Amino acid sequence: MTRRLLGAILPATAAFALVSAMPAAAETAAVDFAGAVALSNCSGSVVRTASAAADDPALVLTNGHCLEEGFPEAGEVIVDQPSARTFSLLNADGSGPIGELRANRLEYATMTGTDAALYRLDVSYTQIEQSYGIKALELAARPEEGAAISVVSGYWQKIYSCSVDGFVHELREADWTWQDSIRYTPECDTIGGTSGSPIVDNASGKVVGVNNTGNESGERCTMNNPCEVDEQGNVTVRHGRNYGQQTHQIPGCLTAGSRIDLNQAGCELPKPSSLLKSLVRP
Template structure:
């Protein structure tokens, strides 16, 4: 399922839970620091390794979590005005410590990947000084077998599992995503976990963004994504959930936390990008 929760609102009194089917030794103490809740999804305050402390902070979520609805297949949004608000969670997940506000939607798409980046009206330093919360750093591509934590700000839950493998193409309805992250079965993410950061449990850095799962065994339909390999063979894994890679984002983020799709090494889909199916 594209894990957006339609028509929902964040309740700071919902409490939190830690969902884990792995031994405690499989991960470090990943908590809710940096996690945010949207009106219908989850997200996180993120930074690149080269970000300046006084740069405007960025929030990462899914492209399908936009307030105005899902982007069309092939649609890429860049540098749009926004007043989106986010509830910043306490590190222990017991509730919101403050509200953050965007002034731009820097980037969003559901083509090739399922990601959105909002630029806030406050800096990383201001967030740390006001709330004692540091941004999560975007990391390199994970490896199969990496222990991960999917941190949902909306539900105040942490799902713990491992990277099971990678999917050449993941298809759901009109949308196709490349090199998706497949979770081991322990991560039973639900509606509202869309946009949750996938955190490497060893480093505490973000390696992906949670976005979907196959609910009822359907093939390539809404709420039932399918896997397609290089030869076009289709595999359906009912009950298995997925996220999208984020290692390609830092190359596209420049000075002042602005997304520049023409930066050297930037591989994010650009406006007019076409992902043709065989």
């Protein structure tokens, strides 16, 4: 997990030079960098639901472990916090940033059940499109096994192409546990800085998950070495394999104005409770 999180954003020219030396990923002609963003330590994307209004504040999706203040604890759910975080918006060909976006709220973040964070920006979807010609990526339903996907890293300005290899009942890493995680085929050999990248379904161009971790050295259930646990409690370690988390739960928790309502009927995101430490403040 931390192998995908870097301390400071590289200059755009350095990052692009590094990727330019790599061969172009196959089967990604329909997927580009439009909507991708770079954080100081991670990747992310501007996302929307199918029902979002054009004048709603835009949202940026990344990982819960990409927060500037550090990893949320196991069981911690953070809701509606002030934020002034900035994001570098990429142009469609990924050759460099074309503008800076700024958050005014951290709407939601957790590393419990999933590994996701949603920032609400101080501009709307329409304003981003008018200023930069970039449309937000739409959040879609749960992906299908075998689907061709692209992991689009705004940090590295690189697209990884592979398929959904399967789903993991529980993925455990150090103190954290995630449910129904997405396992990639080996071609998506994601690296540090790709945390928070959108997982894009190649056929639809929609976001079906968020990239978050991989087993680096073959250890069992330790930091940077997640393990798979099935319904019977059997543990499997897949050295070198990488994973993402589901995002299909998010639309059911969003309301008008790009606000999270965890009490809304149909909302399946982890919620603060007597068993979940929460940092909910006015």
